[in-house]
Amino acid sequence: MLNELKAEIALVLDSAVDALQKAGDITPGGLIVLGCSTSEVAGARIGKGSVPELGEIIAEAMLDACHKRGLNAAFQCCEHLNRAIVMEQQVLDDRRLTQVRAIPQPKAGGSVPAAAWKRLNKPALAMAVQAEAAIDIGDTLVGMHIRPVAVPLRIEHGKVGHANLVMAYSRLPYVGGARAVYE
Numbered sequence: 808m809l810n811e812l813k814a815e816i817a818l819v820l821d822s823a824v825d826a827l828q829k830a831g832d833i834t835p836g837g838l839i840v841l842g843c844s845t846s847e848v849a850g851a852r853i854g855k856g857s858v859p860e861l862g863e864i865i866a867e868a869m870l871d872a873c874h875k876r877g878l879n880a881a882f883q884c885c886e887h888l889n890r891a892i893v894m895e896q897q898v899l900d901d902r903r904l905t906q907v908r909a910i911p912q913p914k915a916g917g918s919v920p921a922a923a924w925k926r927l928n929k930p931a932l933a934m935a936v937q938a939e940a941a942i943d944i945g946d947t948l949v950g951m952h953i954r955p956v957a958v959p960l961r962i963e964h965g966k967v968g969h970a971n972l973v974m975a976y977s978r979l980p981y982v983g984g985a986r987a988v989y990e
Contacts, residue, residue, distance in 0.1 A: 809860055812848070812968055817868045819964040820942070823974055824872035826962045827940040831976025835877030838902075838938040840892060840952045841869045842883035845918040847945030847970035854885065862918025865944070865967075866926055869919075881936060882923040883949050884909075884916040889934070892952060893920045896931040904933040939977055945970035956980050 820841075827839060844853040845861040866882065873880040881894040888909050893916075899906055909932055911920040924930045937954035944967045950957060957975040965972055981989060 809864065812861070813864050816864055816967060817871070819967050819972065820865070820868040821872045822962055822964060823942050823972070824869070824876060824878065826960060827942070827974055827976050828876055828878065830960050831940050831958070831978070833878060833939045833976065836879065837940070838879045838881055838894070838898065838936065839873060840881045840883055840936065840938045840941040840949055841865075841919065842941065842943045842947030842949030842952075843917070843919040844945030844947050844970060848968035850969040853945055853947070857913045857918045859913045859918045859921065862913065862922040865919050866922035869942075870923070870926060880923070881933075881938060881952075882917075882920040883947060883952060884911050884920045884932075885947070887914075888916045888920075888932075890948075890951065891916075892933045892936050893923050893927070893930055894933060894936070895927050896929040899931040899933050902936065904936055907932050907934050941975055943971075943973040946973075950975065953977050
C-alpha cells in the first residue's frame with residue numbers, strides 16, 4: 808500500500824502547493840500549513856489508525872513541494888497537542904509566534920507532524936499561526952491556522968488515499984463601503 812501511495816502523495820501535494828501558490832499569489836517565504844490524518848488516508852477513522860510510515864512519506868512530500876517553490880511548510884498537530892504547529896525555528900522567530908514545548912509523537916501530535924519534526928533543520932512548535940494557505944487531508948480542521956479571508960480552492964485531486972483533500976488560500980479583507988476602490 809505505501810509504495811503505491813508514495814507517488815500519488817507526491818503528485819497530489821506538489822499539485823496542491825503549486826495551485827495554492829498561484830491562486831493565492833504566495834511569494835517566496837510564504838507559509839502553507841498541512842493538517843493530515845494518516846488514519847483517514849489509510850481508510851480508518853481519524854485518530855484510530857495512525858500510520859507513522861505514511862507520516863514520513865507525507866511530510867517529505869510536503870517539504871519537497873514547498874522547498875522547490877521557496878515556500879515554508881508547517882504541520883498542524885492533533886488536538887492532543889492543542890493543534891500546535893510544527894515549523895522551522897527561524898519561521899517561528901520571523902513571524903514572532905508564541906513558542907510552546909512538546910515533541911510530537913505519532914499518537915500525541917500525529918504521524919505527519921512527528922515525521923516533520925525529525926526532518927526539519929531546527930524544529931519548533933508554535934501555539935498558533937495565521938498562514939497564507941492551508942491543506943487539509945482527512946478533515947483535520949486546519950482552517951483555524953489560515954489568516955482571514957480564507958478562499959476555498961479545488962484541484963483535480965479530491966482525495967489522498969481514502970482521505971478528503973480540502974485547501975484554501977487567504978486574501979486581504981475588503982474594507983469600506985460604496986465609495987471604496989479595490990483595484
